[in-house]
Amino acid sequence: MSERAVGGERAVGGERADAGERADAGESRHDVVVVGAGAVGLLLGCLLAQRGVDVVVLERRMSRGAGGSRAIGIHPPGFRALARAGVEAEVAGAAVPIRDGRATCEGRTLGTMSFGGRRGGGVRDVDGRGVVLSLPQLETEAILERRLAALRPGSIRRGVDVRAVHDRGADVQVDGLAGGQPTTLTARYVVAADGVRSGIRSSMEVGWRPRRGRAHYVMCDTRDDTGEPGTALLHFEPAGVVESFPMPEGRRRWVARVRRPPARLTADTLAGIVDARVGGAFDVAHAGDPSAFEARQHLADRMAVGRIALAGDAAHEISPIGGQGMNLGWLDAVRLDHELAAALAVGAPFEAFEVYDRVRRQAARRAVRRAAFNMAVGAPASGLRLRLRNAGVRTLDLPPLRGLLARAFTMRGL
Numbered sequence: 180m181s182e183r184a185v186g187g188e189r190a191v192g193g194e195r196a197d198a199g200e201r202a203d204a205g206e207s208r209h210d211v212v213v214v215g216a217g218a219v220g221l222l223l224g225c226l227l228a229q230r231g232v233d234v235v236v237l238e239r240r241m242s243r244g245a246g247g248s249r250a251i252g253i254h255p256p257g258f259r260a261l262a263r264a265g266v267e268a269e270v271a272g273a274a275v276p277i278r279d280g281r282a283t284c285e286g287r288t289l290g291t292m293s294f295g296g297r298r299g300g301g302v303r304d305v306d307g308r309g310v311v312l313s314l315p316q317l318e319t320e321a322i323l324e325r326r327l328a329a330l331r332p333g334s335i336r337r338g339v340d341v342r343a344v345h346d347r348g349a350d351v352q353v354d355g356l357a358g359g360q361p362t363t364l365t366a367r368y369v370v371a372a373d374g375v376r377s378g379i380r381s382s383m384e385v386g387w388r389p390r391r392g393r394a395h396y397v398m399c400d401t402r403d404d405t406g407e408p409g410t411a412l413l414h415f416e417p418a419g420v421v422e423s424f425p426m427p428e429g430r431r432r433w434v435a436r437v438r439r440p441p442a443r444l445t446a447d448t449l450a451g452i453v454d455a456r457v458g459g460a461f462d463v464a465h466a467g468d469p470s471a472f473e474a475r476q477h478l479a480d481r482m483a484v485g486r487i488a489l490a491g492d493a494a495h496e497i498s499p500i501g502g503q504g505m506n507l508g509w510l511d512a513v514r515l516d517h518e519l520a521a522a523l524a525v526g527a528p529f530e531a532f533e534v535y536d537r538v539r540r541q542a543a544r545r546a547v548r549r550a551a552f553n554m555a556v557g558a559p560a561s562g563l564r565l566r567l568r569n570a571g572v573r574t575l576d577l578p579p580l581r582g583l584l585a586r587a588f589t590m591r592g593l
Contacts, residue, residue: 219491219508252502290576386480420557483532
């Protein structure tokens with residue numbers, strides 16, 4: 180088999196590894212190298228480390244970062260994936276359960292949804308009962324990083340900028356820079372969990388195809404003054420959806436669809452949007468820094484080539500509306516843990532990823548369709564279109580569709 184060279188991530192200026200975290204200058208050999216220490220890469224590292232697999236997780240950033248609005252929703256399948264890594268108690272203790280949701284338009288209720296569970300909190304209260312948990316992604320990553328460090332000390336190597344991956348048939352060579360010095364690792368398998376702009380995926384020459392669903396949103400976290408700390412509020416207004424979700428420490432995330440991002444985005448800007456559509460429920464005085472984003476959707480043509488697999492955002496970009504992306508990546512990690520364990524046990528060649536590629540791309544396609552539906556329902560509407568949309572939402576609130584909708588919202592079947 181001819182050697183395949185795969186380019187990796189580009190360097191980020193000014194980030195250098197400390198001596199304690201710097202990869203060895205020479206070549207080191209491992210069972211699995213995971214590129215990317217985000218939520219997906221860290222979970223996969225934990226799952227493999229629990230099995231005694233020699234796994235290393237490489238990350239070019241020296242820290243996870245600070246602030247910023249990222250994923251907060253942990254759906255039941257995602258929570259069960261975290262439970263496999265032994266962090267369910269810590270996650271449940273830090274998170275806020277979202278037990279129900281309510282959809283409205285112009286002050287009238289269109290429908291309600293219960294995600295199950297009992298009042299009172301605790302792991303048994305959320306495990307497998309449909310409750311969605313809310314916890315900022317950075318906090319979830321911190322929990323996973325501590326778990327991996329305890330399971331396999333030294334397995335997380337920050338400040339390593341992966342530049343190329345060479346599939347040599349019998350193994351994979353990973354070349355990069357650590358503290359400005361060349362470093363080389365060899366692994367039996369490599370997993371690229373290096374995000375939407377994955378350099379590894381690009382150099383694998385895997386197609387990255389756009390899918391239906393694209394829109395602009397603005398977002399900000401502030402104090403929760405709604406009086407409904409366990410309820411997701413979905414306001415399907417004529418000018419576009421306004422959503423809000425409970426967060427830990429008595430805070431709430433607000434997300435509003437806009438035709439285009441404001442030229443100057445401030446908390447007052449977002450407060451004005453919320454006030455104009457649903458009334459003055461947004462607390463400007465306690466708001467953090469707002470952000471704007473464009474929701475887009477893409478799927479990779481393949482999630483594996485040879486001994487290299489893609490996972491998480493490197494394999495599928497899912498609209499954050501509906502909160503499926505991070506959880507979908509965790510389910511990728513669970514499947515990869517199973518496939519890699521079997522492959523390592525028997526020394527299987529690259530065909531180890533064939534089932535993973537088929538099963539997880541099917542799941543990603545379903546997630547894309549669900550996210551596209553969520554975005555369409557929240558689009559601006561007026562006249563007949565608005566009345567039809569509201570009638571459709573009311574219909575979804577009727578049995579048995581209500582149960583099917585709750586199942587889709589909590590990511591069952593992915």
